[in-house]
Amino acid sequence: MMSLERSYDYPAKNAVRRAWMQFLPLSFQSSSCVRGLYLPGNANLELSGYLEKGVQAHQLIGAEHNEDVYERIKAQASGIHLVQGSIQEAVRQIKERGWNPLTFANFDFDGSCHTFVEDVLSVFSVFPLNDPAYLSVSSYSARDDEAVLQGIVNTSKFYSTFESTAQFWASYGRMMDRNTALRRQLPGSSVEDHVHLSRELGFLWWMALVMGSIDRCENAVWTVNESYTQSFNDILQDITRRAMERIGDQGEFRVLSDPRLGQQLRNRVCSLWPDRFEHYVWFTAQRQPMRTWMIRIQPLGQEEPRPTHFEVVEQLWNMATRTPLVYLNHSGTKISFD
Numbered sequence: 001m002m003s004l005e006r007s008y009d010y011p012a013k014n015a016v017r018r019a020w021m022q023f024l025p026l027s028f029q030s031s032s033c034v035r036g037l038y039l040p041g042n043a044n045l046e047l048s049g050y051l052e053k054g055v056q057a058h059q060l061i062g063a064e065h066n067e068d069v070y071e072r073i074k075a076q077a078s079g080i081h082l083v084q085g086s087i088q089e090a091v092r093q094i095k096e097r098g099w100n101p102l103t104f105a106n107f108d109f110d111g112s113c114h115t116f117v118e119d120v121l122s123v124f125s126v127f128p129l130n131d132p133a134y135l136s137v138s139s140y141s142a143r144d145d146e147a148v149l150q151g152i153v154n155t156s157k158f159y160s161t162f163e164s165t166a167q168f169w170a171s172y173g174r175m176m177d178r179n180t181a182l183r184r185q186l187p188g189s190s191v192e193d194h195v196h197l198s199r200e201l202g203f204l205w206w207m208a209l210v211m212g213s214i215d216r217c218e219n220a221v222w223t224v225n226e227s228y229t230q231s232f233n234d235i236l237q238d239i240t241r242r243a244m245e246r247i248g249d250q251g252e253f254r255v256l257s258d259p260r261l262g263q264q265l266r267n268r269v270c271s272l273w274p275d276r277f278e279h280y281v282w283f284t285a286q287r288q289p290m291r292t293w294m295i296r297i298q299p300l301g302q303e304e305p306r307p308t309h310f311e312v313v314e315q316l317w318n319m320a321t322r323t324p325l326v327y328l329n330h331s332g333t334k335i336s337f338d
């Protein structure tokens, strides 16, 4: 049966795992309070990296939703708490058991992270109130039929946020240039420049939205302010409808603006601040294109000056458009596009 299972032990994947370990602190200050959530997969290859940082197996939670591999993973859980089910189920158990909040979470999906947006966002409710949280998400990034539409919608959300269109296009151009430079390095690659629009900006938008929608509750936990997130529904639906009307049969790429979006973001004060960002591109052993984003998120105290949601979106955008794009090639070598 082993031969039918995926292997996660090959140079590019090992290099992403190493990059994540380097993104995390060398060791944690109050290591007994640390808790991490990840997808161990059939070989639990991340575990040794966490143990080297002084985190103990019982401080780690693994989630596995595939019944076919669950028993095998359980057999080599090596003392981590393994949840059979979704990431949201793991989050539910953390809350129910009153466990320490999550210092880090690594979701290296085999497919698209867009299938699991709710899961990724659910971990924000169990991030620490006073210490930074580290999040890594890996996602399949091939172009599909929806990519142009998603690209228009997601680009338009950021475009609508900023007042200066010149500034927007300058940073957007920087991002596009890096993707184009990377593509030239990939012989015979079918990955198109549009890809990052739908995948990267879509992911960034969700991160930006949830980071600004999190409130501190009286009982010392984070909660998503549902009425605030819902207040975006009409605006976002309008942008999607307009994009669908414009796209026509030609798949033409047009960016739309809705000034209501930027106004709404400027009227809310936030409690989370993203302050580190890394971005990787790599291929699986089966030559599937993947993206990995790593973000560090700082909680802000009520007494500290706090940013507006607009400033949080701007910070994420600046980090995403200014941080080098790093390609981890088939032998695991890092090639950086500034």
Ligand SMILES: C[S@@+](CC[C@H](N)C(=O)[O-])C[C@H]1O[C@@H](n2cnc3c(N)ncnc32)[C@H](O)[C@@H]1O
Pocket: 008, 009, 017, 038, 039, 040, 041, 042, 043, 044, 045, 046, 063, 064, 065, 066, 069, 085, 086, 087, 108, 109, 110, 116, 119
């Ligand atoms: C890419 S593998 C993990 C590899 C491992 N982290 C490593 O570094 O070698 C992802 C694993 O998580 C499982 N998985 C994917 N999405 C999941 C989800 N949303 N909830 C729970 N398990 C998931 C898959 O079935 C698979 O076993």
